[in-house]
Amino acid sequence: MKYDYVVVGAGIAGITFAENIARRLNKKVLIIEKRNHIGGNCYDEYNENGVLIHKYGPHIFHTNNKKVWDYLSQFTEWNIYYHRVLGSIDGKFVPIPFNLNTLHELLPESSANKLENHLIREFGYGSKVPVLELKHSTNKDLKFLADFIYEKVFLNYTTKQWGMRPEELDPEVTGRVPVYISCDNRYFQDRYQGIPKYGYTKMFEKMLDNKNIHLMLNTDYKEIIDEIKYDKMIYTGPIDYFFDYKHGKLPYRSLYFKFETYQLDQYQPVGTINYPNEYDFTRITEYKHMTGQNHEFTTIVKEYPKDCKSENDIPYYPIPQKENMEICNKYKNEAEKQKNILFVGRLAEYRYYNMDAVVERVLSFFER
Ligand code: FAD
Numbered sequence: 001m002k003y004d005y006v007v008v009g010a011g012i013a014g015i016t017f018a019e020n021i022a023r024r025l026n027k028k029v030l031i032i033e034k035r036n037h038i039g040g041n042c043y044d045e046y047n048e049n050g051v052l053i054h055k056y057g058p059h060i061f062h063t064n065n066k067k068v069w070d071y072l073s074q075f076t077e078w079n080i081y082y083h084r085v086l087g088s089i090d091g092k093f094v095p096i097p098f099n100l101n102t103l104h105e106l107l108p109e110s111s112a113n114k115l116e117n118h119l120i121r122e123f124g125y126g127s128k129v130p131v132l133e134l135k136h137s138t139n140k141d142l143k144f145l146a147d148f149i150y151e152k153v154f155l156n157y158t159t160k161q162w163g164m165r166p167e168e169l170d171p172e173v174t175g176r177v178p179v180y181i182s183c184d185n186r187y188f189q190d191r192y193q194g195i196p197k198y199g200y201t202k203m204f205e206k207m208l209d210n211k212n213i214h215l216m217l218n219t220d221y222k223e224i225i226d227e228i229k230y231d232k233m234i235y236t237g238p239i240d241y242f243f244d245y246k247h248g249k250l251p252y253r254s255l256y257f258k259f260e261t262y263q264l265d266q267y268q269p270v271g272t273i274n275y276p277n278e279y280d281f282t283r284i285t286e287y288k289h290m291t292g293q294n295h296e297f298t299t300i301v302k303e304y305p306k307d308c309k310s311e312n313d314i315p316y317y318p319i320p321q322k323e324n325m326e327i328c329n330k331y332k333n334e335a336e337k338q339k340n341i342l343f344v345g346r347l348a349e350y351r352y353y354n355m356d357a358v359v360e361r362v363l364s365f366f367e368r
């Protein structure tokens with residue numbers, strides 16, 4: 001059979017592309033996916049106890065982009081959910097991102113009041129300040145606070161998660177969780193937040209339910225691509241793999257997920273608890289908080305960061321560092337020369353994208 005398009009990878013990037021090609025262009029698409037399921041890292045499933053889990057770690061959808069939200073809302077209803085994270089710090093569970101409530105819980109009343117006034121005067125109520133920026137403060141009280149937050153919240157968590165200190169990474173990494181000069185305890189402030197009501201996989205199945213879309217699982221595209229006739233390719237796998245690592249391997253960080261199920265209504269008070277300074281894992285997430293599932297059992301997951309070394313390690317996180325971006329740019333230059341092949345998504349662009357950014361990117365290709 002001849003296809004108009006081949007899409008490599010059935011993650012959110014590949015599926016969104018295929019859906020748009022099939023519906024808006026009315027063209028035939030073949031999706032080739034090497035795993036035994038669709039959804040990439042957003043995949044969810046019911047485990048042996050009947051609890052809905054995210055197999056590759058907790059995924060909360062959040063966006064300020066109405067187009068992205070409306071687009072996905074064609075394929076799912078939402079369980080509106082505002083993610084809450086606590087950090088285990090100095091023997092207490094305190095709100096993360098570090099905000100004015102965290103300040104009052106961790107510091108004595110008089111210094112907390114003084115620091116709160118300083119922060120509001122300097123940055124304004126409601127502003128967000130990356131910790132590495134706050135550390136450059138010339139005011140000695142704010143510098144003290146920045147060092148305190150850096151030590152208690154960021155240093156050990158980042159060392160566990162990335163195997164390096166915060167300042168060795170692009171500031172965008174720790175900047176994802178800025179100090180929030182507010183009493184709003186939500187992890188994200190985006191206008192639209194939620195989890196697909198019947199799960200991500202169900203949403204993706206609906207997106208793929210089109211006679212123009214064919215799906216081939218359990219197949220690395222390199223095994224069969226020479227046997228397929230097609231006009232154009234959308235590639236969402238790792239960009240260095242596409243080019244046979246000719247400019248060197250791009251490093252990734254991987255994770256080991258340890259799932260535990262308990263016959264309990266609830267294991268912990270919020271969706272996620274971060275453990276910056278204890279244990280080898282970074283955080284514990286309890287899925288029922290986000291999925292809204294009522295069940296006599298509950299499942300939690302502990303995330304143990306590790307290098308991405310063997311074939312079996314899944315490349316979860318591109319590592320945003322100058323030297324890696326230099327290698328990546330060499331691949332991007334090659335990619336631009338490929339006629340009829342488009343590279344899109346977290347692996348193909350080597351970018352620390354959230355789900356909404358990936359969908360936004362795909363939709364913007366179609367708008368152009
Ligand atoms: P992927 O999901 O990686 O999909 C790529 C697909 O290509 C995979 O299925 C892969 O098997 C396939 N593939 C690769 N190589 C080949 C090949 N050679 N042949 C065939 N198929 C191939 N984002 C949020 O917005 N909110 C969150 O709360 C959130 N939490 C996250 C938590 C964790 C632990 C992680 C790791 C990520 C999280 N993300 C979150 C980010 C989100 O997972 C990504 O934005 C999204 O999955 C990227 O989609 P993608 O399609 O680009 O890549």
Ligand code: UDP
Pocket residue numbers: 087096153154155157158161173174175176177274276
């Ligand atoms: N981070 C941290 N302590 C925290 C939360 C986050 O040091 O309590 C840093 C850490 O480097 C982490 C990054 O901020 O990798 C981004 O956090 P986020 O929660 O966005 O990570 P993700 O959900 O993508 O794993």
